[in-house]
Amino acid sequence: MKVAYHSPMPPERSGIADYxxxxxxxxxxxxxxxxxxxxxxxxARGADLAVYHIGNNPEAHGWIVEALRRxxxxxxxxxxxLHHLVAGLTIGRRDGHGYLDAMEREGGVVGxxxxxxxxxxxxxxxxxxxxxxxxxxxxxxxxxxGLIVHSHYVxxxxxxxxxxxxxxxxxxxxxxxxxxxxxxxSQASASGASASGASASRDSTGGYLVGCFGNVNASKRIPQLxxxxxxxxxxxxxxxxxLVGATSPGFDLDRRLQRLGLSADGIVREGYVSESRLWxxxxxxxxxxxxxxxxxGETSGSAIRQLSLGKPLVVSDVGWFSELPDDVAxxxxxxxxxxxxLHAALELLARNDVVRHSMGVAAAELARREHDLERxxxxxxxxxxxxxxxxxxxxAVLGEVAAAARAVGIEAGSPEATDLAQRxxxxxxxx
Numbered sequence: 001m002k003v004a005y006h007s008p009m010p011p012e013r014s015g016i017a018d019y020x021x022x023x024x025x026x027x028x029x030x031x032x033x034x035x036x037x038x039x040x041x042x043x044a045r046g047a048d049l050a051v052y053h054i055g056n057n058p059e060a061h062g063w064i065v066e067a068l069r070r071x072x073x074x075x076x077x078x079x080x081x082l083h084h085l086v087a088g089l090t091i092g093r094r095d096g097h098g099y100l101d102a103m104e105r106e107g108g109v110v111g112x113x114x115x116x117x118x119x120x121x122x123x124x125x126x127x128x129x130x131x132x133x134x135x136x137x138x139x140x141x142x143x144x145x146g147l148i149v150h151s152h153y154v155x156x157x158x159x160x161x162x163x164x165x166x167x168x169x170x171x172x173x174x175x176x177x178x179x180x181x182x183x184x185x186s187q188a189s190a191s192g193a194s195a196s197g198a199s200a201s202r203d204s205t206g207g208y209l210v211g212c213f214g215n216v217n218a219s220k221r222i223p224q225l226x227x228x229x230x231x232x233x234x235x236x237x238x239x240x241x242x243l244v245g246a247t248s249p250g251f252d253l254d255r256r257l258q259r260l261g262l263s264a265d266g267i268v269r270e271g272y273v274s275e276s277r278l279w280x281x282x283x284x285x286x287x288x289x290x291x292x293x294x295x296x297g298e299t300s301g302s303a304i305r306q307l308s309l310g311k312p313l314v315v316s317d318v319g320w321f322s323e324l325p326d327d328v329a330x331x332x333x334x335x336x337x338x339x340x341x342l343h344a345a346l347e348l349l350a351r352n353d354v355v356r357h358s359m360g361v362a363a364a365e366l367a368r369r370e371h372d373l374e375r376x377x378x379x380x381x382x383x384x385x386x387x388x389x390x391x392x393x394x395x396a397v398l399g400e401v402a403a404a405a406r407a408v409g410i411e412a413g414s415p416e417a418t419d420l421a422q423r424x425x426x427x428x429x430x431x
Contacts, residue, residue: 001388002032004047006067007076008060009035013272015301016055016078023173026377031384038063048388054140055079056296058088065089068143074387075144077137080157080297083127086136091119102136132294137161146387148380150299151320157297166387170379172299174308174371178276181283181309207238208350209268211285211311213278213302217248221291221316221338223256228342230260236350242268244281279305286356287312287349291342293334295319307367312359314345327362398424 005027007020020035027033034047050073055061065085068075079085090098096119103115103126111134117123126134141147141158146166149155155167210229216222222243229241241262247253257267270281282288288306292298295318303321306313307328315321317331324331330345332338349356386394401424410416 001049001384002034002047003027003384003388004036004050004073005033006036006051006064007053008064009037012060014055014057014060016053016060018301019078019173020053022175022373023377023380026373027380030377030381036067049073049384051076051384052144053078054082054085056082056084056298058085058092061085062089065140068140072143072145074146074148074383075140076148077140077144077154077158078150078298080137080154081131081135081294082137082140083131083134086139087125087127102139103134105138106134106136131296135161146383148383151297151323153295153319153323154297168379168383170383171371171376172301172304173373173376174304174367176373177283177305177308178279181279207240208236209240209242209285210346211242211244211282211288211306212290213244213282213288213306214290214300215245215248216243216253217251219292219294221293221334222251222253224339224342225289225291226256226260226262227339228346229266230262231339231343232346232350233262233266235347239346239350240266240268242270242281242285244270244273244278246271279309282306282309282311285311287314287346289314289342289346290321291316291332292321293318295321304367304371307363307371310360310364312349312356312363314342314349325362325366328359328366 005020005024008014008017010017010021024033024035050067050071052064052068052073053061053076054064054068056079062085086102087099090096090102099119100112100115104112107114114123114126114134118125123129135157137158138161141161141163144163144165146168147155147158147163148168148170149158150170150172152169155169158167212220212222212225214220225241229239232239243253257263270277273281282305285306288303288311290300290303290306290313292300293316295316297319299320303313303315303324313324313329315324315329315331317333321329322331330348332341332345349359401420405417405420410420
């Protein structure tokens with residue numbers, strides 16, 4: 001089985017590029033996977049199946065959408081809301097009519113009129129102000145012969161949008177932490193201490209360290225996090241907040257820190273960091289915060305790394321984050337009490353070592369059980385086989401089962417036949 005695999009790849013600074021770099025070696029042990037790179041779409045010829053990783057970044061995924069238009073195939077839908085992607089492929093290429101058509105398709109006449117308002121600069125860009133109201137995923141869904149998603153949330157949204165073809169839900173694969181961090185976490189678990197406290201890589205920041213990883217902007221709820229952390233610092237002056245990632249244009253972090261009275265001794269700031277530095281910083285945290293609103297339907301690679309290291313999480317109660325088990329994540333609703341709830345979650349983890357440790361142990365177990373790389377690769381391979389062989393494979397298997405049943409005297413309508421049918425349905429071979 002030959003698979004044409006379309007995805008951004010390192011050295012692109014893309015979470016999906018990191019995802020594919022992690023997954024591909026295990027996939028290649030199971031199938032003939034050919035990575036199609038930007039501008040080399042003809043290499044997909046002769047493949048039994050084409051797979052397309054689609055996210056919301058037009059620079060990283062625009063060429064992949066163009067390849068999907070030429071040859072429909074399986075889409076790995078990393079974000080459900082694709083408004084920013086579509087805007088980049090239309091307005092970004094001076095195709096205003098294409099944007100209007102996409103808006104009308106989803107929102108009717110009202111959508112088209114709102115699109116005109118964006119083009120005429122009479123209203124703010126909808127991909128910034130109201131992205132979840134107009135997901136603009138319609139074209140990608142039409143072209144997808146099947147979907148791979150990471151959450152019930154995206155699966156449900158695709159169905160609500162009218163998608164009727166096959167959807168496979170596969171967990172996001174987990175990275176294996178560096179060996180020295182695994183040893184430290186194992187020793188901490190055995191002793192009952194926190195894994196972060198046992199890490200030899202922990203920065204000498206001292207006190208209770210909260211980590212937040214990713215772009216620093218409003219959609220990551222950084223204003224709310226800063227306010228909640230400022231309250232925490234009043235009672236716990238030794239607490240520090242680690243912010244790792246680029247500051248988005250227009251987000252004045254320094255002004256917000258100054259207004260809240262947060263100085264350099266309370267905030268540890270890092271920009272884009274290397275993979276080894278990222279793991280070191282993650283290991284040094286006592287707890288990690290992953291907030292999003294609105295959600296685009298994404299699954300957080302940072303959160304998966306944090307689970308692998310056994311870190312207790314504080315997350316927004318939205319999308320995929322809501323699906324995390326309660327024993328690994330404290331969930332903060334996006335409402336008028338958000339700052340109060342966030343402060344309470346941070347304070348609980350700061351004062352209660354037992355809670356923090358038990359959540360960390362559950363987090364590491366979840367990563368091992370659900371997000372194991374080899375398990376994910378097996379699930380992907382099963383999808384590839386079903387998508388490439390499809391009905392022919394299913395019919396052949398059913399034919400063999402029917403012949404075997406007939407040979408041992410199982411007749412239609414018998415209890416044995418009913419039980420057999422139920423078991424076939426469990427592996428999605430029922431008819």
